[in-house]
Amino acid sequence: MLSNRLLTHTQTMHVQRPSIQTRPLSPMRRNQITRGATIQQQKPNCRNRGSTILAGSLPKCGCPACGQAAQSSGQQPSLYQRYFAQFMANSVEEYESAAHPWKVDLFSRLVKGRPTQRIVEVGVGTGPNFKYLAAAHREQHGQEQQVSSERQQKEGQQPNAELQGLEIVGCDPNTAMQPYAKQAAVDAGLNGAVSLLQGRAEELPLESDSFDAAVVTLVLCSVRDPPRAIDEVLRVLKPQGRLLFLEHVAASWETQPLLRAQQALWSPIHSVLADNCHLTRDTKRVIAEKRSNFSDLMLIEENLPGMGLVSPHIRGIAVK
Ligand SMILES: C[S@@+](CC[C@H](N)C(=O)[O-])C[C@H]1O[C@@H](n2cnc3c(N)ncnc32)[C@H](O)[C@@H]1O
Numbered sequence: 001m002l003s004n005r006l007l008t009h010t011q012t013m014h015v016q017r018p019s020i021q022t023r024p025l026s027p028m029r030r031n032q033i034t035r036g037a038t039i040q041q042q043k044p045n046c047r048n049r050g051s052t053i054l055a056g057s058l059p060k061c062g063c064p065a066c067g068q069a070a071q072s073s074g075q076q077p078s079l080y081q082r083y084f085a086q087f088m089a090n091s092v093e094e095y096e097s098a099a100h101p102w103k104v105d106l107f108s109r110l111v112k113g114r115p116t117q118r119i120v121e122v123g124v125g126t127g128p129n130f131k132y133l134a135a136a137h138r139e140q141h142g143q144e145q146q147v148s149s150e151r152q153q154k155e156g157q158q159p160n161a162e163l164q165g166l167e168i169v170g171c172d173p174n175t176a177m178q179p180y181a182k183q184a185a186v187d188a189g190l191n192g193a194v195s196l197l198q199g200r201a202e203e204l205p206l207e208s209d210s211f212d213a214a215v216v217t218l219v220l221c222s223v224r225d226p227p228r229a230i231d232e233v234l235r236v237l238k239p240q241g242r243l244l245f246l247e248h249v250a251a252s253w254e255t256q257p258l259l260r261a262q263q264a265l266w267s268p269i270h271s272v273l274a275d276n277c278h279l280t281r282d283t284k285r286v287i288a289e290k291r292s293n294f295s296d297l298m299l300i301e302e303n304l305p306g307m308g309l310v311s312p313h314i315r316g317i318a319v320k
Helices: 003-011 079-090 093-111 130-141 143-154 175-187 226-236 257-273 283-289
Strands: 117-122 166-172 194-198 211-217 237-248 296-303 312-319
Touching: 079 175, 093 130, 093 211, 093 237, 093 312, 117 226, 130 166, 130 175, 166 175, 175 194, 211 226, 226 237, 226 283, 237 283, 283 296, 283 312
Parallel strands: 117 166, 117 211, 166 194, 211 237
Antiparallel strands: 237 312, 296 312
């Protein structure tokens, strides 16, 4: 994604460290969960050693050694990763505002009829979807809980994740995204319900059949192996679990040949500048090839107006 904006942005790029701390946690802090500064017991043999929890409740990792905990890799994000996180935090307003009606609709469908949800967001980035999850959840649960959560926040308390019935695990390989995602969780009133993990879509550090829903937005364009990423999402979803997807995709040669040619021209440089984001990914085909793994699939193909090279989109919900 990002196309024109990114290309112009990078011409005047100043690489700065995000103002919020992005250093890996010290060994002592690694075991400290920011929600109420809970001290987490270390589980040295956990297979999720590469994970960092920065906010919220613990993900229930199903690894044999642990079952509940995860740790930081202690690896510093690169300068490039910091730049990209800062870019994503500050430069996607136009995209977000264009995609807003789609997101409202998708997240509402995702949560509808499901009072308690354990949700994984793969490639969570800076957390722009947290507010949609929160809003959809509140809509589902009625005004009463919203008022109670707002009152708790006003009084400086963490909203009770159990009461809200919502638990979100955000997974991303770029730990420089985490301070922004953490802030987005707080802004959405979800600070007690969000855990952030370092991990790749192709190898999710999460147990099988453990999530009610998964969210993947603007990620399949960047992962190295999209079919494997979808397999992993299917693995961690419970039966009947829902996958929300929203992705920019390759334009059709038949209906938009000029745009498709431009995408082909820019994609190599774009992928270097935008963290391996490909303009020409045929994600619709990737999902269609997995059709037999879904019990139901809603897929809408539509251009997002004004988004230039990343206008062509697919969005929808797939049910395991
Ligand atoms: C364009 S950003 C989108 C972030 C967020 N989902 C959104 O909608 O704004 C792409 C995200 O995918 C992440 N990413 C890249 N490769 C990944 C992989 N193999 N597995 C999971 N996430 C990945 C990046 O770190 C980045 O946060």
